[in-house]
Amino acid sequence: MHCQNCGKGVDEKAVACIGCGVAPRTGNKFCYNCGAPTEPIQIVCVKCGVDLRKSVAGGAASGKSKVVAGLLGIFLGSLGIHKFYLGYSKEGLIMLVICLVSVLPTLGLGPAAIGLIGFIEGIIYLTKSDEEFAQTYIQNRKGWF
Secondary structure: OEOOOOOOEOOOOOOOOOOOOOOOOOOOOEOOOOOOEOOOOOOEOOOOOOEHHHHOHHHOOOOOOHHHHHHHHHHHHHHOHHHHHHOOHHHHHHHHHHHHHOOOOOOOHHHHHHHHHHHHHHHHHHHOOHHHHHHHHHHOOOOOO
16 A cells, blocks of 8 residues: 555555655545555546545545445345445355345255344444545455455
């Protein structure tokens, strides 16, 4: 990851850039993915092609809310709805298929297990800070837990 203020490489968990002292995911002078210089109105990095709008903390650029994702995980987790909401179609489809296919053969234990996974993921989403949620699930696209 690179500081968006000065372009220097910075650890993903860093609170401030060692080079300039600014929070690494603020500003818009440099691409957060490759460190290339950018213009304030750019929406895509011309060097690496990454969507620069996804660098906004809290998921605001993507329109995805951690509260909505968390509540969907808690209440509709067995159907994988929270995965579809976050754009993880493959993971959502896996959860949905396992839930539907395993209802009769497992006497409901399959959907219960998948629902537990969704419930845990919902709690995880809600306990993360907005910035951490956006970086983990919007920018880095972490599909499971």
